[in-house]
Amino acid sequence: MSQHPFVPDDAPFTPEQRLWLNRAVAGPPVPVTVLYASQTGNAEGLAKKLVKDLKKGNFLPTMSDIAQYDAAKLPAEKHVLLIASTYGDGEPPDSAADFHKWLMAESAPSLAGVKYSVLALGDSSYPDFCQCGIDFDLRFEALGAERIYPRVDCDVEFDAEYKAWSQGIMSLLAPAGAVAAVPMALDQEEDGYSKNRPFPAPIIRQYNLNGKGSEKRTHHIEISLDGSGLSYQVGDALGVYPQNSAALVDELLRSARLSSATTTSALSPVR
Numbered sequence: 188m189s190q191h192p193f194v195p196d197d198a199p200f201t202p203e204q205r206l207w208l209n210r211a212v213a214g215p216p217v218p219v220t221v222l223y224a225s226q227t228g229n230a231e232g233l234a235k236k237l238v239k240d241l242k243k244g245n246f247l248p249t250m251s252d253i254a255q256y257d258a259a260k261l262p263a264e265k266h267v268l269l270i271a272s273t274y275g276d277g278e279p280p281d282s283a284a285d286f287h288k289w290l291m292a293e294s295a296p297s298l299a300g301v302k303y304s305v306l307a308l309g310d311s312s313y314p315d316f317c318q319c320g321i322d323f324d325l326r327f328e329a330l331g332a333e334r335i336y337p338r339v340d341c342d343v344e345f346d347a348e349y350k351a352w353s354q355g356i357m358s359l360l361a362p363a364g365a366v367a368a369v370p371m372a373l374d375q376e377e378d379g380y381s382k383n384r385p386f387p388a389p390i391i392r393q394y395n396l397n398g399k400g401s402e403k404r405t406h407h408i409e410i411s412l413d414g415s416g417l418s419y420q421v422g423d424a425l426g427v428y429p430q431n432s433a434a435l436v437d438e439l440l441r442s443a444r445l446s447s448a449t450t451t452s453a454l455s456p457v458r
């Protein structure tokens with residue numbers, strides 16, 4: 188619970204006016220540096236989301252790919268939130284190799300005065316689960332930085348962990364003057380299409396690439412992203428949520444003499 192007075196939700200202001208007024212009460216926005224170390228975009232996507240979430244509160248976020256970050260600035264940072272994935276055998280993503288080497292070196296500077304937290308991405312099927320995030324977390328601490336929120340190690344599904352981690356940090360920073368007095372209307376703004384809100388893309392072309400008589404079936408499929416705001420980039424992964432054809436399902440049920448009301452746990456033929 189914040190100690191700061193708020194403009195109540197039912198006060199006669201627009202959401203933007205209420206946000207502005209609440210910020211005026213809360214004091215200057217809290218600077219937060221978001222760094223990401225990513226190979227295939229998961230950590231980068233979460234970093235972008237974090238910046239968006241921070242902007243809804245009284246924070247002043249700046250974001251950088253760790254590959255482009257000027258490491259000499261690190262000792263002077265106030266709050267660093269680092270999102271890092273792990274590759275190879277417990278190694279940093281390619282983009283983070285130089286920073287990792289610099290940080291681990293004996294010559295690394297003191298980080299006293301820096302407050303930080305790490306969100307580590309990984310896959311528990313690898314032996315060195317989240318090792319890069321663990322390395323960063325422990326090294327920041329060893330160099331004198333203050334861990335303001337415990338590291339969270341995320342497996343392949345990370346949305347819930349991200350949410351808990353980011354919200355935990357934001358509410359922790361709030362009593363220090365970063366009142367995240369987010370009007371509901373702004374908080375609930377649409378985030379566009381994502382893994383959790385897939386875009387139903389129509390198939391616009393599809394044909395079998397194999398010649399007549401071939402036993403193999405390799406299909407060329409084109410899907411349209413029109414109206415989604417999404418654009419395909421090399422390396423992007425496509426998630427497919429298949430839907431059964433209603434006509435085929437009916438036919439199958441008829442052939443198997445099953446009722447569409449029958450649940451799979453209690454399958455019994457219709458007599």
Ligand SMILES: Cc1cc2nc3c(=O)[nH]c(=O)nc-3n(C[C@H](O)[C@H](O)[C@H](O)COP(=O)(O)O)c2cc1C
Pocket residue numbers: 224225226227228229230231271272273274275276277278280308309310311313314315316317318343
């Ligand atoms: C080739 C390869 C190697 C990986 N090695 C590890 C590993 O050693 N430890 C781990 O926890 N996760 C490992 N992962 C999983 C990634 O860290 C995980 O998929 C993460 O979400 C990727 O995030 P990014 O897209 O930001 O790079 C590996 C993934 C790939 C494709």
